[in-house]
Amino acid sequence: MLKKRYPKTITLNGKAVELSILTGDGNDEEVLTFSNSLPAHDLLFLSRDIQEPKVIAAWMQSIEDGDITSIVARVDGEVVGTTAIVTDKHSWSSHVGELRILVSPAARDIGLGRTLVQESFLLGLDLGLDKLTARMTIDQEAAVNVFEELGFKTEAMLRDHVKGRDGKKHDLLILSHDVEAVNSQMQAYGMDKAF
Template identity: 45%
Template sequence: MTTEMTVRNYPRTVELGGQRVTLRLMGDGDREAVLAFARALPGHDLLFLRRDITRPEVIDAWLNQARSGEVVTVLAEADGQVVGYGTIHRSTLPWTDHVAELRVMVAEGMRGRGLGRVLTQEAFANALGMGIEKMVAQMTLDQKGAIATFEGLGFRPEALLRDQVKDREGKKHDLLVLSHDVARFEATRAAFGVAEALGG
């Protein structure tokens, strides 16, 4: 699928807790760096993802989707290592191509510094340029920090899927689906001056 879209200019640099983080689009040369990032994540963090990003063939498919425009992924890099990403995965069906799934992941050592919020804001800014009208995100109920971040940005619960995912020990977990209107997010962002803070 080829998508007409306008994304923000990258690379961009932000400072979080005294550390400089570079934001840039994922490209073909990032295969090994993204694999290393994924394999360092706690297993529980992978439960709400639709695919196992610790597998090389999955990263290859992800890169193919990025080339086609089906997926836009912004990587966060610090000290030469990937420390997070924000991905917009647009529906390929014509009757739902106004909807995209948002996936945000942050390395353990970078949590609590606001990187997840920054990546989510970047994703929304890019979603506007892609013509996306609705964003959805999903996570397990015990990921309270992530849920709080998303709700703080205006996401609201839309569905609760009971026993939807099973971890490596065989324990089942409920999955929470949240959604947000992209245009409403932009209005809120402008009202609170987030656009200025992010460089427009």
């Protein structure tokens, strides 16, 4: 299914955005350049600091190993957004994918974040996942709003769970979406997939 859907070019607010599946082969430098363009606060929801080359290398290896499926968004050949659906096929939660979305400040307010969440939802269906989760700091109101508008619900808030480079602690919000329920509902209406 992925090969049929990607790569593709969409237009958002007059900008041509190319979406493709990120491969772990040879993309380290462009992803590192992208991650270094992001404000540090935007990265607090991640388990690791993706502004470190070794963390990017581990991400690319996880793509190759099949533990992460990622989409990359480019404008004029430059990375402006990425997604990752992180799964662990050896855990008790192998039916759950953790969704991570990052959008460059230069590409915000054009609908790219919303588009990447929707595309990731499709990936979740393709991967046979029952549930998607997303984490973000509670003060990332625009991101929280996008996820909630797309059907994600708050499951938990962890107080003072992450600490920025400045030493300030932040609450971490965990949202989730029941992919299986949406897929079942669409099938009940005679549709193959939700999208």
